[in-house]
Amino acid sequence: MTKTFSFHRSDFPSDFLWGTATSSYQIEGHKFGGAGRTIWDDFAETPGNVVRNEHGQTACDHYHRWPEDLDLVADGGFDTYRFSTSWARVMPEGRGTPNAEGLDYYDRLVDGLLERGLKPAATLYHWEMPSALNDLGGWRNRDVAKWFGDFTHTIMSRIGDRVWSAAPINEPWCVGWLSHFEGAHAPGLRDIRATARAMHHVLLAHGSALDAMRSLGMSNLGAVCNFEYANPADPSEQTAQATHTYDAIYNRFFLEGLIKGTYPDAVLEGLGPHMPKDWQADMAAISAPLDWIGINYYTRKNIAFAPGGWPNSTAVEGPLDKTVMGWEIYPDGLGHFLQRVHDTAPDLPIYITENGMAGADVLQDGHCVDSARIAYLEAHIAQVRAAIAKGVPVKGYFVWSLLDNYEWAEGYKDRFGLVHVDFESLTRTPKASWHAFRTALAKD
Numbered sequence: 315m316t317k318t319f320s321f322h323r324s325d326f327p328s329d330f331l332w333g334t335a336t337s338s339y340q341i342e343g344h345k346f347g348g349a350g351r352t353i354w355d356d357f358a359e360t361p362g363n364v365v366r367n368e369h370g371q372t373a374c375d376h377y378h379r380w381p382e383d384l385d386l387v388a389d390g391g392f393d394t395y396r397f398s399t400s401w402a403r404v405m406p407e408g409r410g411t412p413n414a415e416g417l418d419y420y421d422r423l424v425d426g427l428l429e430r431g432l433k434p435a436a437t438l439y440h441w442e443m444p445s446a447l448n449d450l451g452g453w454r455n456r457d458v459a460k461w462f463g464d465f466t467h468t469i470m471s472r473i474g475d476r477v478w479s480a481a482p483i484n485e486p487w488c489v490g491w492l493s494h495f496e497g498a499h500a501p502g503l504r505d506i507r508a509t510a511r512a513m514h515h516v517l518l519a520h521g522s523a524l525d526a527m528r529s530l531g532m533s534n535l536g537a538v539c540n541f542e543y544a545n546p547a548d549p550s551e552q553t554a555q556a557t558h559t560y561d562a563i564y565n566r567f568f569l570e571g572l573i574k575g576t577y578p579d580a581v582l583e584g585l586g587p588h589m590p591k592d593w594q595a596d597m598a599a600i601s602a603p604l605d606w607i608g609i610n611y612y613t614r615k616n617i618a619f620a621p622g623g624w625p626n627s628t629a630v631e632g633p634l635d636k637t638v639m640g641w642e643i644y645p646d647g648l649g650h651f652l653q654r655v656h657d658t659a660p661d662l663p664i665y666i667t668e669n670g671m672a673g674a675d676v677l678q679d680g681h682c683v684d685s686a687r688i689a690y691l692e693a694h695i696a697q698v699r700a701a702i703a704k705g706v707p708v709k710g711y712f713v714w715s716l717l718d719n720y721e722w723a724e725g726y727k728d729r730f731g732l733v734h735v736d737f738e739s740l741t742r743t744p745k746a747s748w749h750a751f752r753t754a755l756a757k758d
């Protein structure tokens with residue numbers, strides 16, 4: 315099995331950026347530094363939501379070990395590092411007095427990146443809504459757009475002068491649909507009215523954060539959406555319709571809202587009656603100009619018709635090789651979305667802001683040979699190269715993730731890192747995939 319990549323940095327345009335990505339709650343250790351309680355603390359403490367009831371209280375203790383972790387990014391040959399800021403670390407109650415320790419922490423992190431020659435790529439929200447705001451309705455409450463704008467202003471007043479890029483929300487589909495319709499992520503609701511409101515308000519919050527950052531004079535601002543290729547599981551007309559609806563909810567609602575200022579009819583068919591009053595008046599703020607768009611891509615879903623209510627779709631098992639999470643490996647899907655996003659937003663540079671796979675990676679004699687990850691990344695990076703050759707303006711690629719970390723409802727069992735983390739000793743050990751990047755990205 316291969317232990318190296320067949321590509322080299324020199325096969326890509328000279329300004330193409332290579333990065334790794336992480337998020338605050340998944341690595342920092344939420345109990346440190348005076349952070350407030352979040353919906354993920356609540357969700358994890360509720361039995362049945364998370365494998366082994368695991369939570370992010372210690373996680374990778376990146377809060378204290380960030381210098382070692384940033385060394386790993388720099389020594390791996392990467393150019394940039396995508397991190398997120400925890401709202402409740404900066405503002406424990408979500409509003410009001412900021413937590414000085416939290417602001418100081420992100421200040422140190424950004425300086426630490428710059429000292430190592432790494433470009434800081436910030437995401438403002440990666441899922442840990444302060445519990446105090448969730449008590450007020452969280453993403454269901456229209457005021458969330460203002461609260462989020464204020465948080466944005468507070469944190470970016472501190473670090474916005476030094477970050478290289480910023481995006482307000484990571485994966486609005488997860489914030490809206492997965493967390494309010496499927497109940498699989500915090501706050502764990504299964505409620506169509508809550509879903510309609512959360513899906514719209516998360517985009518409105520994106521708009522107010524963008525506005526706050528522009529008012530601070532910041533540039534290089536984007537949006538990060540996740541996409542999943544929707545494949546019909548059988549040739550029936552009903553399944554074709556179910557696949558169309560699934561695709562509209564997952565892949566079109568947020569992208570078209572952000573770029574065109576419209577929502578697809580196939581989504582409004584179900585969510586229309588539950589949307590907040592006069593939502594159409596918000597579409598101009600939601601579709602304010604962006605500087606780039608980020609694609610997070612992992613897998614495809616095989617969709618079949620499901621009887622019962624809208625959206626009448628369900629995911630069924632497909633035939634392709636799978637990761638340990640049961641996610642089918644389908645690199646062509648990345649090529650598909652690179653072209654689709656380019657067709658939707660022809661003027662915007664594109665970054666792959668997340669791509670990677672989970673393995674049950676084990677350390678043996680101090681080594682972790684994650685050949686399956688190297689093969690997965692190689693196949694997806696080949697799609698990026700092919701898209702660039704076709705004229706799609708892809709400007710960078712971030713691997714998910716730097717470290718093994720808290721994989722939300724799956725706890726710590728599924729490992730996405732280029733670097734192995736022993737969750738007892740917190741020792742970091744670079745895997746074969748990290749070494750493969752180090753070789754491929756070497757500047758000679």
Ligand code: IFM
Nearest residue numbers: 337340485610668714721
């Ligand atoms: O770990 C997550 C991350 O938080 C968001 N994107 C997908 C990753 C893998 O599931």
